[in-house]
Amino acid sequence: MKGGAFHIGSDDIRALRELSGALDGIDGMISAAINRTADWAQREAVEMIESKVAFPANYLVGEQRLRVYSSLPSRLSAVITARFRSTQLSRFATNLPVAGKRVTPRVQVSPGRDSEMRSAFFMKLKRGTAMTGNVGIAMREEAYDKYAGAGWSGYSWEGVKILYGPSVSQVFSSYASDSLTDIGKRLVLEFNEEVKRKFS
Structure with missing residues (x-):
């Protein structure tokens, strides 16, 4: 291979x-x-x-x-x-954002293991897919630097890290x-x- x-x-x-x-x-x-x-x-x-x-x-x-x-x-x-290409972490979300309300993302990357990401938040993105719309999961850089297991980040934007899971x-x-x-x-x-x- x-x-x-x-x-x-x-x-x-x-x-x-x-x-x-x-x-x-x-x-x-x-x-x-x-x-x-x-x-x-x-x-x-x-x-x-x-x-x-x-x-x-x-x-x-x-x-x-x-x-x-x-x-x-x-x-x-x-x-x-x-x-x-790495997979947006929002693909693994087990809950959804609610307009006008802060919702803490929950993700399941390993089957059967649901994790709440208290330092993360849903964020509207320019691009999206039929499944996730135009929503990603992000963290502020200072929180990301301290957060073990936050996942690989593809890019930063105005002090924010967009989070990704495995490809x-x-x-x-x-x-x-x-x-x-x-x-x-x-x-x-x-x-x-x-x-x-x-x-x-």
Whole structure:
């Protein structure tokens, strides 16, 4: 795995060629098997990531933050890539701001662990998304400097720090190699199924 990208191919393909010999249309079958394996690996990765970090529902796949680039018969490899950009901490908020009222943000980054951020506040931002609108979670710089576990901050603005949680790439890179150890076995399984479909 390199730079937040997980590759399916190379050594696995050589093994399939050794197993199959000179089957007619082998590249098409290998490509289809790679793509089915990549889809399986993406599902496994989503389950793994969501067990470690409480990303919102459909956050990872719905907007292709964990994306599969499929194989072709002319390019026998697939790649799963993860978004590098850090995630606004407001994505993990378990409460919402109320107009005209100060609301202390509560966030859940680790599943099942809800934390109140007494030194933080919701802040209107220029940009937003369908899920969070144009609201972020921020701290004043003097409070941020004293606050353990405030999270990575992307930038400061007029004495305020906008807070971020982990990126998809950080989590994916940390755990993918451990969670996708059976990728070679899965590819062989999918290839065998392709052979059965073609010659049954």
